[in-house]
Every structure is written in structure tokens, then in C-alpha cells.
Amino acid sequence: MSSLGELRVLAQDRKNARAGGAKGTRRENLAGYLFLSPWIVGMLVFTIGPMLASLYLSFTKYNLLKPPQWLGLGNYTALLQDPVLRHSLRVTFTYVFVGVPLQLAVALGLALLLDRGLRGMAFYRSVFYLPSLLGGSVAVAILWRQVFGKNGIVNGALALVGVHDAPGWIGHPDYALGTLIILHVWTFGSPLIIFLAGLRQIPEMYYEAAEMDGAGKLRRFRAITIPLLTPIIFFNLVLQIIFAFQSFTQAYIVSGGTGGPSDSTMFYTLYLYRKAFVDLQMGYASAMAWVLLLIIGAFTALMFWFSKFWVFYDD
Amino acid sequence: MLLLAGCSSSTDAATPTGDASGATDAAQEPVTLEMSWWGNDDRAALFDQVITDFEAKYPYITVTQTPVPDPDTLFNRLATDFAGGGDTAPDVFALGGSKPQEYGDAGALLDLSTVADTVKLDKYPEFSLTNATVDGTVYGLPTGGNATAAFINTDLFAKAGVDLPADDWTWDDFVEAANKIGSAGLTTDSGAPIMGVDLRVQDILGTYAGQKSEYGVYDWDGQLSVDPSVIADWLQIETSLRDGGGLPDPSVVVQNWNVSTDQQPYALGQAAITFGYSNLIGTYAAGGTTKIMLPPHDAGDSTGVALLPSAFWSINAHSEHPQEAALLVDWFLNQPDAAALILDSRGVPFNPDTLAVVTPLLEGDSKAAAEYVQTTLDSGTVAPPQPNGGANMNKYSQDAESDVLFDKASPDDAAKTWAQKLSADLTAAG
Numbered sequence: 206m207s208s209l210g211e212l213r214v215l216a217q218d219r220k221n222a223r224a225g226g227a228k229g230t231r232r233e234n235l236a237g238y239l240f241l242s243p244w245i246v247g248m249l250v251f252t253i254g255p256m257l258a259s260l261y262l263s264f265t266k267y268n269l270l271k272p273p274q275w276l277g278l279g280n281y282t283a284l285l286q287d288p289v290l291r292h293s294l295r296v297t298f299t300y301v302f303v304g305v306p307l308q309l310a311v312a313l314g315l316a317l318l319l320d321r322g323l324r325g326m327a328f329y330r331s332v333f334y335l336p337s338l339l340g341g342s343v344a345v346a347i348l349w350r351q352v353f354g355k356n357g358i359v360n361g362a363l364a365l366v367g368v369h370d371a372p373g374w375i376g377h378p379d380y381a382l383g384t385l386i387i388l389h390v391w392t393f394g395s396p397l398i399i400f401l402a403g404l405r406q407i408p409e410m411y412y413e414a415a416e417m418d419g420a421g422k423l424r425r426f427r428a429i430t431i432p433l434l435t436p437i438i439f440f441n442l443v444l445q446i447i448f449a450f451q452s453f454t455q456a457y458i459v460s461g462g463t464g465g466p467s468d469s470t471m472f473y474t475l476y477l478y479r480k481a482f483v484d485l486q487m488g489y490a491s492a493m494a495w496v497l498l499l500i501i502g503a504f505t506a507l508m509f510w511f512s513k514f515w516v517f518y519d520d
Numbered sequence: 521m522l523l524l525a526g527c528s529s530s531t532d533a534a535t536p537t538g539d540a541s542g543a544t545d546a547a548q549e550p551v552t553l554e555m556s557w558w559g560n561d562d563r564a565a566l567f568d569q570v571i572t573d574f575e576a577k578y579p580y581i582t583v584t585q586t587p588v589p590d591p592d593t594l595f596n597r598l599a600t601d602f603a604g605g606g607d608t609a610p611d612v613f614a615l616g617g618s619k620p621q622e623y624g625d626a627g628a629l630l631d632l633s634t635v636a637d638t639v640k641l642d643k644y645p646e647f648s649l650t651n652a653t654v655d656g657t658v659y660g661l662p663t664g665g666n667a668t669a670a671f672i673n674t675d676l677f678a679k680a681g682v683d684l685p686a687d688d689w690t691w692d693d694f695v696e697a698a699n700k701i702g703s704a705g706l707t708t709d710s711g712a713p714i715m716g717v718d719l720r721v722q723d724i725l726g727t728y729a730g731q732k733s734e735y736g737v738y739d740w741d742g743q744l745s746v747d748p749s750v751i752a753d754w755l756q757i758e759t760s761l762r763d764g765g766g767l768p769d770p771s772v773v774v775q776n777w778n779v780s781t782d783q784q785p786y787a788l789g790q791a792a793i794t795f796g797y798s799n800l801i802g803t804y805a806a807g808g809t810t811k812i813m814l815p816p817h818d819a820g821d822s823t824g825v826a827l828l829p830s831a832f833w834s835i836n837a838h839s840e841h842p843q844e845a846a847l848l849v850d851w852f853l854n855q856p857d858a859a860a861l862i863l864d865s866r867g868v869p870f871n872p873d874t875l876a877v878v879t880p881l882l883e884g885d886s887k888a889a890a891e892y893v894q895t896t897l898d899s900g901t902v903a904p905p906q907p908n909g910g911a912n913m914n915k916y917s918q919d920a921e922s923d924v925l926f927d928k929a930s931p932d933d934a935a936k937t938w939a940q941k942l943s944a945d946l947t948a949a950g
Contacts, residue, residue, distance in 0.1 A: 269603040270626035355772045356712075376771030378926055461778030463915050466771075466922035482596055483911050484945070485622075 263491035273488065280492035290493070292468055293476040296382060300472065301449040304389035309441055312393035316400035317430075330398065337394030345388070346458030350375055353384045375459055378467040385455050385470060396441040403437030404430070435516045443508055450501050453478065473497060548580035551844050556586040556610040557831075558594050563587070566865065570858045574851045581844050591616055602628045606838035611845040614831045615660055618906045620652035623834070624659035630835035632658045635846035640854055648870040651905040652832045660832030661853055664867025666797035667827045667896040668727045669889075670815045675808040676714060676792040680704045687813060691757060694793070694816040698766030701792040708789050716766035718784055718791030719758070720777060721921045722914035724815065726903070727795070728754050730824030731817050735904055742907030743946055748932075748939040755924045755931035762925055770925035777918055782806070799830065799867055801889040810885070812892045825896045826903035830867035868893040909949025916941050 238245070263280055265273035284290055319329055339345045351357050355373030363371045374380045411429050420428065453474040456464065464471030464479070477497070481490035557567070564587050571583045588594045594613065601609035606628055615623065623629050632641060641649075641658060652660035677684055680701040685693055694717075702716030729746040730736040732753070739745035761767040768785075781787060781803045786794035789807040795815060796804065804810050817823050833852060835845045851858050859869065859877040868890050869875045882890050906913070920938040923929040929937070 268622075268626075269599045270622065270628060350775075354775055355769065370769075372769055373771035373775045376774035378922055378928065463778070463918060465777070465915070465918050466774040467919055467926065467928060479912075482592070482599070484909075484949075485599065485911075486948075 259491040259494055262488050263495050265488045267487040267491075268485040269487055270485075276488065280489045281496075283489065284492055284496060289468070289471070289476060290473075293464075293471045293473045296469070296471055297450065297473040299382060300386060300389065300452065301446055304386040305442065305445045305449050307386070308390045308393050308445060309396055309438065311390055312396040312441070313400050313434075313438070315393065316397050316404060317426075319397075319401060320404045330401070333397050334394035337392045340388060340392030341452075341454050343454060343458055346455050349384065349388055349455070349459055376466060378465075378469040381460070381466060381469045385452075385459060388455050389449065389452065396445060399437060399441055400434070403434050407433045432517045436518060439508070439512050439516045443505055446504060446508070447501055450497065450504075550580050550582065551841050552582045552584060553612060553839075553841060553844055553848055554584045554586060554610040555612045555848065556588065556594055556597070557614040558588050558591050560589070563865070566861060570852065570861050573857055573861075574848060577851075578844075578847065581847070583848065586610060595619060598623070598628075602626070606836060609836045609838065611836050611839040611841060612848050613834060613836070614663070615652075615834050616829075616831045618651075618908055618910055620660040620832050620834060621654055621905060622908060624652065624654040624657065628837055629659040630837045630839065630842055630845070632661065632835070632846075635835070635842055638843060638846035639850035643854075643871045643873060645870060647827075647902040648829055650902070651829055652834070660834035661849060662829030662867070662870050663831045663833060663853065664829070664864060664869045665827040665893060665897075666799045666830050666867045667825050667893050668723065668795060668815060669798045669801075669812050669825070669892055671786060671794050671796065671801070671804045672811040672813060673786065673789070673792045673808040674811055676701060676706070676789075679706055680792070682792075684811070685813070685816075688819075689816045690818045691816045695757060695760050695764065695766060698761055698793055699764030702761075702767065703765030712788070712790050713768070714789075715768045715772075715785060715791045716793065717761060718776065718786040718794040719761070719767060719773060720784075720795070721754075721758075721917045722777075723797075724795040725751070725754060725917050727815050727824040727826075730826060730903060731821040732824075736824070736826070737913065737942075738904045738907055738910065738946075740904045742904075742909075744939060744943040745904075746939075748935040750935075751920065751938050752931040752935035755920060755934055758921060759924060759931065767925075770922065773925060774918075774922055797828075797830070798889040798892050799864065801885045805885045812885075812888050814896075823896070827893060827896050828903070829870070864890055907946060907949070909946040910942075912945055913942055 262273060264276060264278070266276050266279070267273035315333060319326065319333075336345075353359055353374035355376065357373075359374065360368075360371045363369075372380070374384050407430065411433075412425055415425050415429060451474060452472060456470045456472040456475045457478070460466075460470045460475075462475075462479075464475050473493070474497070477490050477493045480486045480493060555571075557563075559567075564585075567585060567587075571585065575581060575583060588597070591614075595615075598609055598613065598619075602623070609628075620629070632639065639661065641661070644661065648662045648665060649658050652658060652662070672684065674684060677697075681704075682697050682700050685697060689697075698716030700716070701714065704714075706714040708714060726737055729750055732750040733746045735745045737744070737746050758767065762770065767773055776784060781796070781800055784794065785791040785807075787803050787807045791807070794804065798812060801810065801812055814823050814825060833849045835842060835849065839845050852862070853869070854871055854874060856874075856877045859874045860881060863878050863881060864886055869878055879890060916938050920929075920934040923934045923937075924931050
């Protein structure tokens with residue numbers, strides 16, 4: 206049965222139920238909520254509850270061991286004057302606004318290559334998706350330490366082309382963040398899959414018509430592919446920016462939890478973690494978490510507002 | 521075995537249960553204790569043995585171990601447990617750093633004088649309890665002591681044609697030797713370059729501060745005691761090492777900050793000198809014939825070497841079985857059967873009776889380390905404990921080091937920043 210047909214049956218059932226009186230509806234609603242309850246309970250207990258608790262804690266001084274002391278806005282005013290926090294924001298913004306566009310560019314480029322209907326397509330898709338699954342993991346972050354270390358394969362490759370005194374990239378304050386950005390770019394798999402799906406949605410007839418009018422490859426890409434893909438680009442952009450702001454594992458593992466060298470990999474989330482679990486300033490860390498939420502919310506809202514000007518919905 | 525919630529905590533008030541496990545003396549109600557600590561598989565195997573013996577001696581007690589790989593994992597768990605009231609925390613657990621102070625102050629730990637009949641405190645030298653004492657109350661017992669030492673790979677000194685340092689070597693001697701070996705162009709058999717010194721700033725800066733200032737980094741009130749100029753002097757030493765070839769490329773120094781001990785260049789035979797705690801001698805000796813000696817110290821200065829407890833055993837204040845928990849702590853620290861198994865793997869024992877059991881059983885490198893610790897006991901200093909707010913000191917030292925080695929800041933500026941950040945933390949916590 207098609208999904209439309211199913212919907213029709215459901216609608217019919219509802220009509221019958223309504224004819225049968227309010228009792229049936231209520232029973233049906235109850236059943237619905239019952240089926241939803243695992244999710245609702247999980248949401249209340251594991252998401253809403255902790256969120257409210259952290260909102261409360263963000264107004265207190267709390268070291269886990271002694272009961273929280275009310276501070277009012279104290280944590281938030283302290284945030285404004287914290288130089289390390291400002292620095293961690295700079296690091297995080299660099300990571301997000303360099304890493305995400307590069308990652309999406311690589312994802313789009315590969316999606317275009319893969320969209321030509323190669324043989325063994327499913328295989329390539331899986332292979333390119335792998336880094337997305339692994340990129341945020343501890344194992345890969347540890348691997349990254351080796352790859353970009355003084356005696357890693359990157360320097361091994363450089364030695365082959367005659368560069369012998371390259372530094373250890375993860376140990377150098379000027380380059381450590383760069384290696385993390387490369388790690389982020391490498392996790393292009395999930396936007397790639399979404400781009401591929403988006404490319405498949407573009408009707409072939411547009412290209413055929415354009416070709417008949419004499420449009421070259423580049424022109425077709427600029428005039429058809431890109432405009433029709435903008436909703437997908439937008440979707441990937443929003444999603445990846447939200448993810449990137451919350452990146453933690455890579456910086457934590459690569460810097461050994463310190464954000465070093467010289468705080469060059471001190472992500473906002475890593476600083477938050479250190480405030481909470483090294484300094485035991487849970488109240489301050491909670492306030493930081495809420496500020497991060499506001500920052501991400503503000504950027505998402507901004508992107509939605511800007512999307513009016515460049516995202517093209519074909520309907 | 522079931523944990524009998526709410527059953528009596530006193531051993532002599534127990535009622536016979538008819539359970540076969542109470543076959544020895546008076547039948548006891550079964551008791552389950554949870555014990556948590558950090559360490560590797562070797563330690564797990566060792567502690568299994570110790571606990572098997574303990575359970576054989578006290579058949580009514582079952583000990584469940586919950587080992588974790590590193591201290592932070594345990595501290596994060598304990599912080600969560602005690603935030604929830606402490607009922608879920610282990611009965612007995614290991615603590616280190618400033619944790620005995622923090623938890624003791626917060627009322628999370630059992631006052632050990634309440635179980636002094638079971639676990640003897642009086643044999644422990646007073647200084648060994650400093651880190652676990654809050655307002656005169658003892659909240660933990662040290663597993664043993666380690667002292668910061670210099671390790672010298674005598675093979676590499678010979679290979680580079682550099683004389684072995686004398687016992688009273690100065691910092692200038694140290695820089696000279698490290699620079700000579702580091703710039704000699706030596707490699708290991710597998711082709712890895714050999715560095716003069718495998719340096720982790722956090723392992724030696726405290727000792728250097730102890731030599732150059734009255735108390736070391738902190739004073740007894742938990743405030744910053746060392747003058748920033750001392751830190752600047754240290755950073756100056758590091759630039760001499762960098763420029764003279766004693767240190768490898770700064771990015772390699774940074775890379776080695778957080779490497780596990782057996783992967784450190786010294787332990788791999790790739791460095792002629794390193795600093796670390798005396799109990800690491802076995803690990804370091806893997807890198808070549810190793811001599812343990814006092815760190816460099818300038819004429820007229822103290823050695824700055826403090827004998828530090830490697831960890832403490834503490835008891836949860838909310839434990840339902842404080843007497844049995846105390847028996848367990850006593851078994852690990854004061855009973856000869858356990859001492860003969862544990863030896864010096866948790867530091868050289870502070871309890872002289874335990875030490876008397878352990879000393880004759882030590883051999884080779886362990887013996888050298890124990891003798892070294894003994895000499896620091898005579899000549900060393902007693903350092904004030906790491907206070908609340910000192911948790912970031914190692915990180916700040918690393919920041920200062922990389923700022924200087926990468927020419928992002930002068931030694932003076934980096935030292936000032938170091939002192940500012942650390943004293944801000946201490947003020948915030950105090």
C-alpha cells in the first residue's frame with residue numbers, strides 16, 4: 206500500500222472514531238502518549254531536567270562537594286572579564302569559520318565527482334562516509350597525534366621531498382589548530398552524502414535544456430547546480446556549524462586535555478570542561494554552557510535571516 | 521554477594537546468620553566493601569593477590585575492586601558520587617594531589633582517629649600526613665613516598681664522551697652536559713636522534729622553586745610563595761638548553777608533555793638526562809644503565825627535593841562499614857603479608873615497620889631508588905601541600921615554557937603571566 210493510501214485509511218479510522226464519540230479519541234490519544242512515553246520520559250529526565258539544573262547552577266558557586274551558593278549574575282559578569290574565555294572564543298571561531306567552509310567545499314567537490322554514476326558507487330559512498338563516523342573518536346585523535354607528530358607520516362612525506370627539519374605540527378602553537386581544522390575537514394562524509402542526495406534531486410531536463418542552449422559545463426554548474434543546491438548547502442552549513450561549535454574530543458585528546466601548546470587549541474568546550482572538572486567551578490562552567498547555547502542560537506538565527514538572500518527554493 | 525543495606529556497621533554487634541562463610545571465629549554478617557584506585561594491569565594483578573589474602577583472613581568480608589586507568593577518572597567519579605550525598609562512593613579509595621584536602625574539608629572523608637584502634641596512625645612521620653590533614657584531623661594515609669630525582673643514562677654519557685656529573689652538580693654543569701650530548705649528533709640503533717635532556721617542566725619546576733625560595737611554589741597558607749624572577753631564571757635555563765642543543769625542537773618538548781612514562785624519550789634510550797619521581801627508576805632503566813641522583817643544585821642552595829606521598833588511602837565518611845574499611849586500609853599499609861607483595865610499587869613505605877619488611881626484599885634499581893628516598897628523608901625539605909586552586913599549575917608552567925621556547929614571550933613576561941594566573945586561581949579558591 207502506498208503511504209498516501211495508508212494516510213487515507215488513518216483518516217477514515219479517525220472519522221469512525223469521532224463518530225464513536227470522544228471516548229475513543231481519548232483512548233487513542235492515551236495510546237499515542239503511551240507509545241511516546243519512552244521518548245518523553247527520556248527527554249524530561251535526561252535533557253530538560255539537567256538543562257534546568259544547569260540553568261540554576263549557572264547562577265551559583267558550586268564545587269560539587271558543598272551545596273551551591275547563590276551568586277546572582279556573578280558568573281556571567283565574570284565571564285565578560287575572563288581573558289582565557291575570550292581567547293577560547295577566538296580559537297573556536299577560527300576553527301568553525303575556517304573548518305566548516307573548507308569541509309563543505311571538499312564534500313561538494315567529491316559529491317560532484319561521485320554523482321557521475323560510477324560503478325561501485327555504494328562502495329565509494331561508504332568509504333567516504335567512514336571518516337565522519339571516526340573523526341570525532343578518541344582513536345582517531347590519538348592517530349592524529351602520530352600523523353602530525355615530529356616523526357609522523359606527514360614529516361615522513363616532507364622528508365621525501367627534501368624538507369627535513371619540519372617541526373612536530375601538533376606541538377607547535379602556530380600549527381596545532383591547523384591540524385585540528387584538517388581533521389575536521391577530513392570528516393566531510395556526512396555532508397557529502399547529503400550533497401549527493403541533493404544532486405540527485407536536480408531534474409536532468411534542466412541540464413539538457415541548458416546544453417541545447419549552448420551552456421558549457423561551468424555555466425551549467427553555476428546556473429543550475431549551485432542555485433538548486435542552495436537549500437542543501439544551507440542545511441549542511443547550519444548543521445555543521447552547530448556541530449563544529451561543540452567539538453571537544455579532538456582538542457582534548459590532541460592536546461592531552463591542556464588546550465596547549467600556549468592555549469592554541471583551547472576550544473571553548475575544552476575550557477568549559479577544565480573549569481568544571483579541573484577547577485571544580487561547576488557554576489561558572491554551567492554559565493559557559495548557556496552562553497555557548499546563546500552563541501550557537503544567535504548564529505543559527507543569523508544564518509536563517511541571511512538565507513533569504515541566497516537560498517533558492519524551487520517551489 | 522548481596523550488600524546488606526542498613527545492616528550494623530559494628531563487627532562485634534553482628535548476629536549469626538548461619539551462613540557458612542562465618543566459619544572461623546564468631547559468625548559474622550557478611551560485609552561487602554568497594555575499593556577504587558587507579559593503575560595499570562600489573563597493579564590490578566598485584567592488588568587481586570593482596571585482597572585474596574585479606575579475604576582469606578576475614579572470610580566475612582568481600583572486597584569488590586573498581587579500578588580505573590588514571591587519577592582523573594577516579595576523581596571525576598568521586599566528585600559525582602559526593603555531589604549526590606556520597607552513599608554511592610566506594611568505601612575505600614585512593615586520592616592524590618590536593619584531593620585529600622578538598623574532600624576532607626567538605627566532610628566527605630572519615631576522620632581516621634575514629635578508627636585508630638584498627639588502623640594505626642602513630643608510626644607515620646608527621647610530614648607524610650600533611651597533604652591529608654585538615655585542621656589537625658587526618659583523612660588519609662600515604663601509600664608511600666617518592667622524591668624527585670635526576671636520572672642519568674651512563675651509557676649515553678660514555679658514548680658522547682662526557683664525564684658523569686658529580687653529586688653536587690650545578691645547573692650550569694647540567695646545561696653544559698645536556699648541550700654537549702644533545703649536539704653530538706648521536707642516534708640510537710634504530711636511528712632516532714639522542715637528546716641531551718628529556719624535559720617535562722612540571723617534573724622539575726617545583727624542585728627548582730624549592731631550591732631558590734624558602735618554601736617552594738606555595739607557602740603554608742596556600743598562597744604563592746615563589747618570586748616570578750625564580751620562574752624567569754628557570755625559563756632562561758630552558759632557552760640556554762634550546763639554543764645549545766640540549767633540548768630537541770620545541771615542538772618535540774611539547775609533544776612529550778603528556779606521554780606515558782614508558783613512552784618517554786628517556787625510557788626509549790633517546791635522552792641522556794631526565795627528571796622524575798624516584799619510583800620510575802624501573803621504567804627509566806629500560807632506556808639504558810641508569811644512575812639515580814639528586815637534581816642539580818647551586819652552591820648554598822638546598823636540594824629542594826621533597827619526599828611526597830604518591831597517593832593516600834581514604835575512607836568514605838558515609839561508608840556503612842567503617843571498621844571493615846579501616847581493616848582493609850590497615851591491611852594494605854601496615855600488615856607484613858601485604859607489604860611483602862606490594863613492596864615499593866606505591867612509593868617507599870612511610871611506616872618504619874612496613875619499610876623494615878620491604879627493604880630486604882628490594883633489589884637492583886628498586887633498591888637504589890629506596891636508598892635515594894632514604895637520603896632525601898635526611899636532607900630533603902618538607903614542602904607545603906598543593907592547595908585548593910593549584911590544579912592548573914602544571915598547565916601554566918607548560919604555557920610559560922612553550923611561550924618562551926617558541927619566542928612568543930620573554931622569560932620575564934612569561935614568568936609574570938605564570939604568577940598572575942596562579943595567584944588569581946589561589947585567591948579564587950581560597
